Amino acid sequence: MRRIVTLGAVLAALLLPTASNAQVSLGLRLGYAWGLGDVGGGGGDKLKMADWVDGQVPIQVDALFRVTPALAVGPYFSYGFAGTGGDLKSMCDTSGVDCSAYVMRLGVEGIYTLPAAGNLAPWLGVGIGYEWNRLKAEGGGENLTMKWKGVEWVNLQAGMDFLVGPQLRTGPFLMASFGRYDKGDASGVISGGGSINDKKFHEWLQVGWRGQFDL
Numbered sequence: 523m524r525r526i527v528t529l530g531a532v533l534a535a536l537l538l539p540t541a542s543n544a545q546v547s548l549g550l551r552l553g554y555a556w557g558l559g560d561v562g563g564g565g566g567d568k569l570k571m572a573d574w575v576d577g578q579v580p581i582q583v584d585a586l587f588r589v590t591p592a593l594a595v596g597p598y599f600s601y602g603f604a605g606t607g608g609d610l611k612s613m614c615d616t617s618g619v620d621c622s623a624y625v626m627r628l629g630v631e632g633i634y635t636l637p638a639a640g641n642l643a644p645w646l647g648v649g650i651g652y653e654w655n656r657l658k659a660e661g662g663g664e665n666l667t668m669k670w671k672g673v674e675w676v677n678l679q680a681g682m683d684f685l686v687g688p689q690l691r692t693g694p695f696l697m698a699s700f701g702r703y704d705k706g707d708a709s710g711v712i713s714g715g716g717s718i719n720d721k722k723f724h725e726w727l728q729v730g731w732r733g734q735f736d737l
Contacts, residue, residue, distance in 0.1 A: 546737045547594060549584030551695070553730020555602065555625075561655075561670060562703055563720030571724050575655060576607030578625045580728065584633075592635050598649060600627040606657070619661035625726075626654040627674060627699070635683075643691065647679030653701050666710040672703035672721075681732060689736040697728040 555578050557571035580602035586594035604623035606614050614621035629651015636644045655670040681695030702723050707715035 545588050547586040547588070547734050548737065549586065549732055549734040551582040551730050551732045553580055553728045555580055555726040555728035557724065557726060559724035560722035561724060562718040562722050564718070568720065568722060573608030574606070574610060575604040575623050575625065575657065578602030578604040580625070584631070586633060593632065595630065595632045598629055598631050614659060619659060621657065621659045623657040628652055629674060638685065641685045643683040643685055645681050645683060649677045650674060655703065664711050666708065666712065669707045670703040671705055672701055674699055674701035676700050683734070692731070692733040695730055695732050699726045
């Protein structure tokens, strides 16, 4: 009986999270991302990201579940307040015209933390997900809403955490994501939707700051 109790205590110690080896972590990120590549093409023309939504300020939430002391996996959600570029920006800056845009990303990611050096812990990450890009323009009693959506094939991440406390870490990060919009939908002064004729790849290059709390 005593051996069973001892074995149970050992298993509990292995399975239950501690402050230094928590099983669940919540993360929050804030950054800026530059849009590169193309939205898509058709009829011999193509729409560049720089002429559509050329940048965004994304806020991202991570929910990570620790598989090993170094590896954690889980879902992420990002909402970015986006800005227009090129001729579209000129139109949106016209008096009486109001434009708003956002970029949403949802997917799963894996984060691998390298051995810490003092209070510094470098890490690498990779993810895959789906992306929505929406723009709405209003003016003169008319409006137009355009949406693009498609797979984010991969995002590559790297960062450096400062170990603030047993459960809290924070630090800068870089992220490069590669995706392709498959479908588009328009409503308002023009309406319609369907698959993009000539699908192109686009990228988001992001720099920012991340905080992570181990539960």
